[in-house]
Amino acid sequence: MSSPACERTLAMLPLFVGGDLDAATAEPVRQHLLACLRCRGEASSLQRATGSMRRLAAEPAADVDDGMFAAMNRAIMDQVLVTDVAELTAATSTMSGRRWLESVAAVLLLAFGFWCGQASWQSSVLQRAPMATPANDGPANDGPAIVVPYAGPRVPQRLLGDDVQDGYPLQPGDAAGLMGRERLRSLVDEGMVLPARRRATSQPPR
Amino acid sequence: MFPQPAPRQSPKQTQTPGHELSGIPAGLPSAVAQLAHDVTLSDAELVRRTLAGQHDPFAALVARYQKRAFWIAYHVVGRVEDARDVTQEAFVRLFRSLAKYDFARSFYTWFYRIVMNLAIDSLRKIRSARAGSIEDILGGLPDSRAVAGDVPLERTEENGQVWAVLDKLDAKFRAVLVLRDIHGLSCREIAPVLKVTHATARWRLHRGRQMFKEHWERLQGGPEQ
Structure with missing residues (x-):
């Protein structure tokens, strides 16, 4: 133990x-x-x-002596002499040129990244206006232009008790602050808005 | 008596009675030998002169380091021919990448890293080529490494067992043992050569010695008392 x-x-x-x-x-x-x-x-x-x-x-090894090392030195220099020293120095200058190019590329990349960061900050989602899409692609009718706001992530804040949207009282099922599908359907049911297909067929010929 | 810790050795002091692991070989051209022996000329200065377009300074660098490179490669790979190939390839690679040399860092650390990487690659290739060969299946054949000089038979036998144990170790442990126990580099010097942290180098040395001892005892027929 x-x-x-x-x-x-x-x-x-x-x-x-x-x-x-x-x-x-x-x-x-x-x-x-x-x-x-x-x-x-x-x-x-x-x-x-x-x-x-x-x-x-x-422990010595067989055939390893100064003669072998001198021969090895000659063999190495023979291989090395194939590579011209001028080539080596050219490689040095090429390398410094490449480093210079890499530095410039890095600076440009940083500047681009900074610019992108600034642009995205200025046009962030929070500051963007809500997008709007036309209610239909057909010819304009005589009534007021119907625009269905895009039900995107941004919901306008409203005070508690403010339940009027564009002059209409909001219903309990409506999306807060937006004209949702249910609200649009109720407008259609009331005859205030014609659905795109029915409107296209029921328009009097000109 | 309990064991005394072995004295620390720096790589440049490594000398062994049988032969030199470092030193400048004889038989070189006089201009190269003169540059290689000139202690006032640092390795970095020789690199600078090579980059300036001279060949002799590089031959002097080769002369300064070829023995150490060869013996490190030999102790990792285990065969003279492979060690010679590794050494030559290491110097050719060194020459081609001289432009990348960081003058603020130690030259020999950088060069040893090239040698060690090539040696470990070579060892792995040899092992994968040897896997499943008849020597491995039989296992009991005598070691084929040729030994020169007047080496006593029992010493040759013991060395054969050491090689056999080293062959069983993973390359990363073998590399640390070779650099520390055979070539006398400290863990602080080994860490940058193997591109690991100082703590990792120490852990590998610790684990490597433990595994070496276990294999060694198994080879000799159980723990020695």
């Missing part, structure tokens, strides 16, 4: 054995290892494994 101190130490051991803990963090680990045989065994095991890996640095 491991104690919390053992668990804390074991969690730090991989970094402790490699010397990757600062002195303040490493000291409690060192003190615990002095007292705990089990954790010390674990640390030794970790250190042996890490040490074996470190010894790989000293």
